[in-house]
Amino acid sequence: MAALVIFAFAGSAFAQRPGTNAVAAKQAAGTYDVSKDVSVQGTVVKYTENSQTPPIGAHVLLQTASGNVDVHLGDARLLRLAKVTVAQGTNIRIIGQMGMAGQNAIFFARLVQVGAQLVAVRSDHGLPLAPAGVRANKALLANAQADQKGGAR
């Protein structure tokens, strides 16, 4: 590829795959429709910056009221750039939607909120964002703030 850059990754294989009952509609592989975004909130059970389980990138296993959810965060460098810490036991809110990675159900995160910090990790079209320098990161922040004003989807 000359490489369209991309990312970090997560996880040593989780001991068990999360159930899919925590979030409703499961997207077909390769589709992301921002109008179907939902918000999930829960406690971090495990955070892995560099998972060995696809999709590559940062994963967080989130304990929600409906069960555990394997969330793909994309490029961990975005979180580091934003100085966001996703530690075990932290309560976080994710906006995104369920999808499939092979046979595994994954929640694809678009926005990650930890405390008052909100970080965009995917575009409105579902593509993981890459660290792209000051200009782009400013744009990401602006987009994230705009999305937040619009409320959870």
Next chain:
Amino acid sequence: MNRLALIVTLCVAVFTVACGGSGSVPTPPPPTGNFSNSSLKGQYAFSMSGADGVTGSFFARVGSFIADGNGNITSGLEDVNTVLNGPQMLAFTASTYSIQADGRGTINLTNATGMLSFSITMLSPTQGLIVETDLNATASGTFVIQNPNSFNTAGISGGYVFDFSGLDPGGNPDSIVGQFVSTGSGTFSSGLLDENDNAQLISTAAPFTSGNYQIDATNGPTFGRGNVTFIANGRTYNYIFYIVNGSRVRMMETGSNALTVGDAMAQSSVPSSNTNFNGNFAFLLTGSGTSGPITRIGRVTADGNGGLGNIAADTNDAGTVAKVPHGSLSATTYAIDTNFPGTGRGTLTFTDSSLGKFQFVFYLSSSSGGVIQDISKNNVADGSVQLQIGAPFSNSSLAGDYGINFSGVSSNSSTAVTAEEDYVGHIILSSASSSNVTGAVDFSEFSSNQGVFTNIVVSGNGLTVGGDGTTSTGTRNALSLKLNTAPTSTLNFVPYIVNSQTMFVAGTDSNRVISGTVTVQAP
């Protein structure tokens, strides 16, 4: 982290590994072959892209250097564009290179910022593969001999297809493919493009409303440098270029905050109807999808009547690997766009009941192939489609010396980092059906502590040819390369053989998404 700190960190990491008893690394045997320093003689245009070592962000460089055939780079010029620093033009002062008998070598280019180091593999005296290996960045690309007689306005004349990929101003993946016709006097008489920006098809067959180019008065006559501007769908695109010859121009976007890079290739005898587009075609695309980095590799048979058959493809979506067909196939069609005759534009579609709809748009440079863009939902990817000829293939028919270049992203379990990697090297494939590969490779792997690895012995099972090698029946080929690092690692690929000279390859490992080419050397 500043650059110095990064280097210090990497050095500490290297030292730590060296003291960790991780084992010795074998060195390659003395190289054999007919390449030497005299193989690199003349003026070459290079183009490469990859990841900056400090920020990890996408960057690109294009330029020109002059080699004297005796280990010296006598002069050169490059345009480099990083997201953080924007575009810069830098001259190269006296620099050096070295070529081994197997075509592998190094180029060190010195400019005002210091010395850039590259590992290369010559494919022939007219072209080669190049990877940046100085830890400041990692990038892959090629260099091609230039014809200075084309360093003028008339040097760009006639129809060209182009394929530019990179980032839009917001840092999102962007792919632009299209075609233009140059008058040879500084203007484009027509043009057409498709742009997939952040998985939005923001322009579909958008005609140019204007287009012009100029040779750089200072550096054009010497290096073939110039700039081009065109407008389509109300958007203005600015590129600098380096002319290779009348058939090829290397281009990089500049001045508009976006950063895409690629080549324009001259057209000839472009199919104007479905009837003129028939035969077996292999394709390779790389880019991004919902899960992260993706590759699409495969082959189809175009029947000359808008139908596709013998479809086989392999996908890697951020480590999730799948074969097509996975379910049943339907809507297997292609169409040469008769609304824009002579442009070479067309579409190609098939639907897998399990994996979904695959959609592509292509622009042909000839009836033998061209550039291709993925326009499937939520994907941004681009690459090459080429006529598949010369079958049947076998280990005997494919035995020989090859230059290899792979690029992509890998995930490292020990460092908790996923980052870009780029490989360049030389392999020898024997006629044996297994354990048929030997060679050596240099690579940057920014997910590792060490960062750069040089002179690594390649061995392993090598190339397995399935059936007649075309994959038309679905029987896959395989390529397995063992890297004798400490500890060792193995790269597994699915190759689609284009012809007796070239294979497209895409990685099938779950911890990396890489792809590239395996190309016969001709000293």
